[in-house]
Amino acid sequence: MPLGMRLVTWNINSLRLRLPVLEKLDATLAPDIICLQETKVPDPLFPADALRNMGFEHLHYKGMKSYNGVAILSRHPITPLEKLPDWHGKEDCRHIGAQVHLPSGPVELHDFYVPAGGDIPDPETNPKFAHKLAFVEEVTEWFTTRKRDRTVLVGDFNIAPLEHDVWSHKQLLNVVSHTPPETERLNAWLNVGFVDAMRHFVPASEKLYTWWSYRNRDWKKSNRGRRLDHVWITPDLVPDLTGMTVVREARDWDTPSDHVPVIVDFSL
């Protein structure tokens, strides 16, 4: 195994349907650890053998029928984090975590799939939006009391916090994913003690997206993207950052997800 850790986060939108493109990602970009969201597969049907054959010997996953689901695929040994909170009283498979045992020492890794929040940005009339806001608040509170070093948070946070994380700040201010109640809460979570590893490499003044809707005739031409997927790290890991890649070409792979993989490289 080469020196350094290559970490990927990807909302794959059905793991079983997209095993072929996952193999393509693995073959072309050789990640050491992949965190997936929206696997949409119950645990008994999880394709563990196929993933082990790809070289990911260490697996941790939590899925359910039809919706949600998260998974960590690793070439390094991992110890799953037990007894993580049951956010918002729901057992809906939106968070798993693990200690990753790297040659340089353990790193704590969290994989999140934050609720999308429905269409109407009003917690009074839209319970999905209320759930989303509450989820972020609960997670924020939880991390304030947890150790905050050698920790990495990744996932589909379903919020694009910065002006240039969306194609039109003005037109999306009242669209779920970019409303002030969401972006304020995401910033509060970040400010518990994390660093935005993607923006470490790309200044806030530059557009940066990880998701393009299926509902555009030509995603590349219209380019109405949003940065919904994130990699956050504790400040002690910043000196170990060596690179970041948004795998845009994956949006054109055969039967693509609407999200593309995000790679972060570490000298760990």
Add this chain to the structure above:
DNA sequence: ATGGTCGAAGATCGA
């Protein structure tokens, strides 16, 4: 302002 397209289901629901 609207609708557009996916995936898992096996009708719609969630995104």
